[in-house]
Amino acid sequence: MRISDLSKATGCHLETIRYYERIGLLPPPGRSAAGYRAYDQPDVERLQFVVRSRALGFALEDVRSLLALATSTDMSCEDVDVVARAHLDQIEAKQRELSALAGELRTMIETCRHGTRATCTVLRSLAG
Known part of the structure; x- marks a missing residue:
């Protein structure tokens, strides 16, 4: 999906998505043959996690920590x-x-x- 579709799916503004990519909260997206950003379901889920965390008032560094902790699913x-x-x-x-x-x-x-x-x-x- 394109960035506009990701924005609609998550309620996150386009510029905010680009910002989250620049600061590393979102991984660099793949690119289509035409050079457009290309996102898939894991990107949607990760951005939803970030958006919900920010809505709850977590600071960016806390969101970064929570994302890192979320990848270790077998740990306490x-x-x-x-x-x-x-x-x-x-x-x-x-x-x-x-x-x-x-x-x-x-x-x-x-x-x-x-x-x-x-x-x-x-x-x-x-x-x-």
């Missing part, structure tokens, strides 16, 4: 668990941070008395 998944747990810890820390930011913003908004901009509590809070 303990290493995979370590990567996934570390990522979950990062997500939960970010959730706490965002919750605190939402609370702070909520307080600024709730204290606003809709006066003039000179007395706006939101603008004053942002100014320090």
